Amino acid sequence: GAGVSQSPRYKVAKRGQDVALRCDPISGHVSLFWYQQALGQGPEFLTYFQNEAQLDKSGLPSDRFFAERPEGSVSTLKIQRTQQEDSAVYLCASSPRQGSYYNEQFFGPGTRLTVL
Amino acid sequence: SQQGEEDPQALSIQEGENATMNCSYKTSINNLQWYRQNSGRGLVHLILIRSNEREKHSGRLRVTLDTSKKSSSLLITASRAADTASYFCATVRTGGGADGLTFGKGTHLIIQP
Numbered sequence: 001g002a003g004v005s006q007s008p009r010y011k012v013a014k015r016g017q018d019v020a021l022r023c024d025p026i027s028g029h030v031s032l033f034w035y036q037q038a039l040g041q042g043p044e045f046l047t048y049f050q051n052e053a054q055l056d057k058s059g060l061p062s063d064r065f066f067a068e069r070p071e072g073s074v075s076t077l078k079i080q081r082t083q084q085e086d087s088a089v090y091l092c093a094s095s096p097r098q099g100s101y102y103n104e105q106f107f108g109p110g111t112r113l114t115v116l
Numbered sequence: 117s118q119q120g121e122e123d124p125q126a127l128s129i130q131e132g133e134n135a136t137m138n139c140s141y142k143t144s145i146n147n148l149q150w151y152r153q154n155s156g157r158g159l160v161h162l163i164l165i166r167s168n169e170r171e172k173h174s175g176r177l178r179v180t181l182d183t184s185k186k187s188s189s190l191l192i193t194a195s196r197a198a199d200t201a202s203y204f205c206a207t208v209r210t211g212g213g214a215d216g217l218t219f220g221k222g223t224h225l226i227i228q229p
Contacts, residue, residue: 042206105159
């Protein structure tokens with residue numbers, strides 16, 4: 001499997017629960033991105049890692065959202081005390097080099113989160 | 117927040133016709149990329165055009181970029197049923213170390229067989 005994988009593909013949570021979403025980027029890719037896509041909208045940037053360093057977290061909507069990539073490969077996006085407005089598809093993308101000037105991003109299939 | 121807007125929001129054409137989608141953006145950019153998303157799937161990169169380029173081709177795709185008007189267009193020639201998907205433009209802002217893509221709202225393209 002050479003692509004970006006995400007798990008779980010679908011997650012249903014009750015309001016107030018914590019969730020953890022996993023992303024396995026393409027092996028060797030330096031850059032990793034998380035996006036949130038609401039129904040009928042384009043993806044919105046959440047956060048960016050270069051190896052294990054989180055260089056940009058300006059898109060995280062609140063302090064309930066936390067992301068990590070401790071060894072510079074797999075990343076986890078955690079949402080604490082989920083709210084209904086957190087319902088969306090969460091997309092992970094990776095890129096072989098740092099920066100986006102010349103680089104396309106390779107996207108995973110996403111995790112569809114539904115908060116009841 | 118969304119960087120720009122795709123136009124039209126939805127487009128339905130007959131197989132074999134050409135499809136043109138437009139994108140406008142607001143800030144200075146390093147490059148502009150087009151992505152395709154099939155229903156329920158992740159995004160697939162189609163083409164990247166740098167800010168110093170004006171036109172680029174890839175197979176049946178033709179992209180133009182006008183930085184003075186802050187706009188881009190994607191042309192798909194000789195459309196096929198398999199081209200049915202949502203198409204998004206995405207930009208990379210200049211400076212600031214910010215490398216995340218900023219997407220538009222997308223054009224939903226339907227190719228009628």
